[in-house]
Amino acid sequence: MPYTLQAPVQSELVIKKSRFLGCVESVPDRAAALARVAQRRTEHPGATHVCWALMAGGHSAANDDGEPGGTAGRPMLEVLRHQDLEGVLATVVRYYGGTPLGAGGLVRAYTDSVAQALLKAEKTPVVRHQMLHCVLPYALEGWLRRELDTHSASLVDVTHGEGVSATLRVPEAQAAALVGRINDAGQGKVVWLGGQDDVDG
Incomplete structure (x- = not known):
């Protein structure tokens, strides 16, 4: 049975001076998700990247927003998939700290940002x-x-x-x-x- 989230939940990680601000929240569709991503960009004008992943309406989408291909959006999406979530958007805002993390480090950082937010989230079954x-x-x-x-x-x-x-x-x-x-x-x-x-x- 798919689940959605009761309320938005945030997380924060600092890895080698880079700050990763994760957020998971329920959204009705892709249009609402893209509007929310745009809002996150506005809230964090100094951020280096605003990466996101979406599971909604049986469809999925992910965006690395300039990070090396496959190191941000896709790993975030996999976390959502493993939690059997529907109608959920994950965003991670990154402030670059000056030290490259490498592909493996980025995958771990983006995965952990979403996973930590979901640990605090209250799930509710999706009623069709x-x-x-x-x-x-x-x-x-x-x-x-x-x-x-x-x-x-x-x-x-x-x-x-x-x-x-x-x-x-x-x-x-x-x-x-x-x-x-x-x-x-x-x-x-x-x-x-x-x-x-x-x-x-």
């Missing part, structure tokens, strides 16, 4: 959701709103026309039970629209 779309009689709207809580579901959108068109966000594990409950209550008067969209997070 589905979006359900239905039209139901007005008489059932109040019942539906009460029923959603018992299935950890939420009402994303509702429009009123000939019937009540509702878009529901429900954990995958609860979807079938909720559909069954709605169908029972609707006694054949509930119309399901389109497919059931898979949504992460």
Whole structure:
């Protein structure tokens, strides 16, 4: 089961006068991750490198930001992979201390920066959701709103026309039970629209 992080966690290493400031945090997608990397650059204008690794939406990405190829982003990504993380960005800001660390030293420094931050991080399971779309009689709207809580579901959108068109966000594990409950209550008067969209997070 994949996990994400409850809150951002930081670490700091000093190796031969180089400072490595690690951070691990949850992000919804690549666009948010790139925005966060840009923010880290702004926060540390004097930094030599801002390297990062991302696991999100089943995709991965890594960036060495000028460090020798394969010595920063890729090792950071491997740490995330081994922890079975999803929707997590790792960044490491490096202030160069004047002494080269060599390829092996860099790999260890970037790996340790991420690993130390993750040791302090609180993980939470990723709950996958589905979006359900239905039209139901007005008489059932109040019942539906009460029923959603018992299935950890939420009402994303509702429009009123000939019937009540509702878009529901429900954990995958609860979807079938909720559909069954709605169908029972609707006694054949509930119309399901389109497919059931898979949504992460």
